[in-house]
Amino acid sequence: MNAEAEIVREYVPLDDGKLHGVTFDGELVWFARDGELVAFDPEREEVVRRHPVPSAGAGTAFDGEHLYQLAGDEILVVRPADGRIVRRLPAPTGGNSGMAWADGHLWIGKYYGAKIDKVDARTGEIVKTLTSDRFVTGVSCVDGALWHGAMADQKPCELRRLAPDGSVEEVLRVPVQAIAGVEGTADGSFWCAGEQGKLRLVRKKRPA
Numbered sequence: 642m643n644a645e646a647e648i649v650r651e652y653v654p655l656d657d658g659k660l661h662g663v664t665f666d667g668e669l670v671w672f673a674r675d676g677e678l679v680a681f682d683p684e685r686e687e688v689v690r691r692h693p694v695p696s697a698g699a700g701t702a703f704d705g706e707h708l709y710q711l712a713g714d715e716i717l718v719v720r721p722a723d724g725r726i727v728r729r730l731p732a733p734t735g736g737n738s739g740m741a742w743a744d745g746h747l748w749i750g751k752y753y754g755a756k757i758d759k760v761d762a763r764t765g766e767i768v769k770t771l772t773s774d775r776f777v778t779g780v781s782c783v784d785g786a787l788w789h790g791a792m793a794d795q796k797p798c799e800l801r802r803l804a805p806d807g808s809v810e811e812v813l814r815v816p817v818q819a820i821a822g823v824e825g826t827a828d829g830s831f832w833c834a835g836e837q838g839k840l841r842l843v844r845k846k847r848p849a
Contacts, residue, residue, distance in 0.1 A: 645846040646800065646813040649830065652840045654681040654688050660834035662701025662711065662740060663779060663822030666721065670832050670840065672822060673697040673710060678719060681840065692724025699778075700740035701822060702747060709747060709762070711737050716747065716765065730765035733758050739789065739822060743782035750777035750789055757789060757807075771807030775799070779823025779833065790820035790833065800831060800843070815843055 654672075661673040669680040669689065676697055680690035700711030708719040711732055718728035738752035746768070747760040755777055759769035771787075778790035791799040798820045802811035821834035830844040 642810070643812045643814065646815045646843050647846040648816070649842040649844055650683070651842075652681070652683065652686065653838045654679065654840055655838060657838040659821070660838060660840060661697070661699040661822055663824045663832050663834045663840070664701045664703040664708065664741075665824045665826060665832055666703050670824070671701055671703065671708060671721070672834060672840065673699070673701050678708060678710060678724065680721070683842070690721075690724075692719065694719060694724065694726070699738045699752075699821065700749060702740045702742040704742040704762070709740060709742060711740055711749070716740075716760075730763070732765065733760060733767055738776075738778055739780035741780045741782045741787075741824075743785070743787075748780045748782060748787060750780045752776050752778065757787070757803075771803060773801075773803075773807065773809075775801070778820050781823045781825040781831065783825035783829075784827075788823065788825055788831070790823040792820060800833075813843075813845055817841065 663672045678692045678694045682689045696712035702709040710717045716730045716732045739750035741748045749758045755773045757771045758767045775791035781788045787803045798815045800813040819836040824832045833841045
């Protein structure tokens with residue numbers, strides 16, 4: 642099933658610096674950018690927390706209590722209140738590009754590898770791998786469904802919902818230049834990092 646998406650809101654929380662991983666704790670949108678984790682309050686339209694996290698880049702997730710952040714060859718488990726790193730586990734190798742948490746596992750995207758690894762959130766062990774025919778950017782789990790952002794030269798950006806075997810069940814075409822981090826919400830919208838420091842709220846286009 643293919644459909645068009647629309648931009649509901651667009652923000653530039655800090656500046657035009659690149660945003661990487663994105664997650665949502667139900668109130669704040671968290672994103673990583675070059676060695677820090679930043680919390681943005683979309684209701685107040687302001688940054689409310691900034692925690693230094695060495696090597697923080699693409700791949701940010703939330704399990705209801707802690708943030709998970711890809712940082713080089715590690716996954717860091719971070720306390721949101723003060724940025725303290727409470728645990729470390731090994732990250733998969735090979736160009737990690739996005740991360741989501743669901744039911745005790747982390748789903749970690751591979752950009753150029755066009756794959757998504759399912760990883761045990763306690764040990765870092767890979768337990769399953771799905772393949773895609775597009776570059777994988779951000780990854781999100783929404784009500785048991787796995788979504789990922791997709792980019793490729795000369796093709797539209799997309800949000801894709803995958804079946805358990807990795808086949809594509811739904812595609813939302815997003816009219817933007819870039820999609821980096823992705824996090825779905827309970828109402829069917831998505832927070833997406835984009836080009837030039839942009840953070841967007843995206844949803845399936847509604848009939849006129």
